[in-house]
Amino acid sequence: MSSNEEIFARLKGNLIVSCQALPEEPLHSPYIMGRMAYAAMLGGAKGIRANGVADIQEIKKTVDLPIIGIIKKDYEGSDVFITPTMEEIDHLYREGVDIIALDATKRIRPDGKTISEIFPVIRETYPDQLFMADCSTYEEAAEAYRLGFDCLGTTLSGYTAYTTGKELPDVEMLGKIAADFPIPAIAEGGIWTPEQLKTVFGVGVHTAVVGTAITRPMEITKRFVQAIE
Numbered sequence: 001m002s003s004n005e006e007i008f009a010r011l012k013g014n015l016i017v018s019c020q021a022l023p024e025e026p027l028h029s030p031y032i033m034g035r036m037a038y039a040a041m042l043g044g045a046k047g048i049r050a051n052g053v054a055d056i057q058e059i060k061k062t063v064d065l066p067i068i069g070i071i072k073k074d075y076e077g078s079d080v081f082i083t084p085t086m087e088e089i090d091h092l093y094r095e096g097v098d099i100i101a102l103d104a105t106k107r108i109r110p111d112g113k114t115i116s117e118i119f120p121v122i123r124e125t126y127p128d129q130l131f132m133a134d135c136s137t138y139e140e141a142a143e144a145y146r147l148g149f150d151c152l153g154t155t156l157s158g159y160t161a162y163t164t165g166k167e168l169p170d171v172e173m174l175g176k177i178a179a180d181f182p183i184p185a186i187a188e189g190g191i192w193t194p195e196q197l198k199t200v201f202g203v204g205v206h207t208a209v210v211g212t213a214i215t216r217p218m219e220i221t222k223r224f225v226q227a228i229e
């Protein structure tokens, strides 16, 4: 097995926990994300998704699990914010992460290009790196497969202007991408309960990412408070 195959073998049928806190969030701190990831590992997670080189470096100190790395960055004039340009990909590659995830929606990127224009350049620059396509629709996943991404995620379903209001997790999209493409389908976005996690595995996904429901206590608190308001 090549080491890339090994990474997907380790993730198969298992849970990935996303440990992220943006600067405006209360838990923003590499130390805290390192502890979150360590707790997730002790709890049985088999992969971590993390944002930014500082968090990833801290997580690597105590956690020996495959890492999906992203860099979230806002640029004026584009809605694309998950690993939007080559600059963020270069940083993640230099740091060394098992899988680099990036926005693979049809939206125009900060450099004025589409994913279909830039992915061939990314692939040529980093032929052996695994890339995850963060998609919002089935059509985007189909295009990402054609472009040569290594795995397909539903991360941005519900988060693009043309998918807002979609019920999450997007089980329908997951079932279709798991059935139609011979590369791993990754459920990500809006999984709040163990039952929902079982449902997405039931439609054939390779692995699933849970973030907020495990690692964003402010959002978890809000759900409890809303229940009694």
Ligand SMILES: CC(=O)N[C@H](C=O)[C@@H](O)[C@H](O)[C@H](O)COP(=O)(O)O
Residues within 6 Å of the ligand: 018, 020, 070, 082, 155, 156, 159, 188, 189, 190, 191, 209, 210, 211, 212, 213
């Ligand atoms: C849309 C967007 O920015 N998603 C981000 C992608 O990395 C994260 O903020 C999410 O927490 C992650 O996708 C996991 O999803 P959920 O937190 O719903 O389990």
